Amino acid sequence: MFRDAAIIAGKDLRLEARSRVVISQVAPFALLVLVLFAFALDPDSGALSRAASGLFWVAVLFSGVLAIQRSVAVEGADGNRDALRLTGLDPGGIFVGKAVAVALELLVLEVVLGAGVAILYNATEDGVNSPSSVGLLICAALLATAGIAAASSIYGAIAAGLRVRETLLPLLLLPVLAPVLIGATRAFEAALDGKAGEGWPWVAWLALFAIIYAAVGLATFGSLLEES
């Protein structure tokens, strides 16, 4: 299964390396979202730096939806879904491979967005200097990304091949990711406030979410790939 996962993840990442859709289109879009938040909230009032964690994760979710759309679209072209079924790869492996590729793309987006938030929103607080806060930020980001990637690979497969995929997928996916948004935002706030201890329960919460969706994906991806 892990060999199959590596094949699929390698394929999706190679596609990205050659087409550069996420880097040249989704990452600039993510930065644009940050600028739009600044237009919506008065930058001088301090609202931006107070809400930096939440705005960061909302920007991750919005740009993440685009990354998922891309991940689903590459299977939709030229009957690739049928080809994928005919490869005989383990459905669980396909799920893990798609999710890992999305997760790595999301991590790149998060690095870009994190730099954007730190510079544009002036959000580098003193607390981040301590090692425990940095550890909290990294763990929360990794687990939240794993959860988003797992859940969105399932919902991407549910919406795959439908003509209304672009409009349906955000409606199906974003409510499901609400717990990740809440957990990741609280964990980041704790780290930025220098109260890392308050953030770790949320990290456990993010881990639970990622495990549940990984399990559901492994169990159901076979039925989702199957067509009539």
Next chain:
Amino acid sequence: MTSLLNPPATSATASRSTRILGLLLIVGFALLLYLAFVATPPEQTQGDSYRILYLHVPSVTVAYLGCLLTTVGSLMVLWKGSDWWDVTALAAARVAAAFTAVVLVSGSIWGRATWGVYWVWDARLTSTAMLMVLLLGYLALRRLPADPPAQSRRAAVLGLLIIPNVILVHYSVTWWRSVHQGSTITRPDAQIDNLMLFTLFYGFLVFGVFFVWLMIHGFRIAWLERQVEAVGLEHAIAERRAEAGVVAPGAVG
């Protein structure tokens, strides 16, 4: 094909037993209205505004029953590939969405009267709103035309996840914040008038029967919709064949 356009009486969704059930429900609801608005006294602190809870609380129960049935039905579709459960899950999701809407609207009106605002960012309100969105997403997927077996499996995975999603959302927002009025009935020192309590439980009974009645009709409607789709497809194929039969000799010649 005439039966498709002018359905005979036999394809109506009512049967003798559901008509009797429907009549019982009319009487049951009339008695519930009398109990809720006339017989029960006003509440000490909330006055008359509490009466909306006779609608609100049983509606929540029906909405949850609908969600539970959708998830169970989806599980059975994935497990057994059952058509019957697929139709049940769809019918239950429709009922659940309708009653979740009733819960949100009645709760907002009650909140305006009691708290002074239509909405507060409380755990139960927020997770109910998210449940509404999840159900709307499920129904949006079910509206799309697609091959029945593939469509059923997609919908089943989505339906299966409704309850786990609501639980996850609920715990995350509870942890996030909570100011909702605690459960009153289950508290040991519950101070609640006997007639009020009776009206509330009687409301559960009436809404429970209403749920059964809606499910029977909802199931029959969803089943007929599926038949229409199948018949419609056969009809379209027959038409194309007929066209081909006329056109083909000319094309060959």
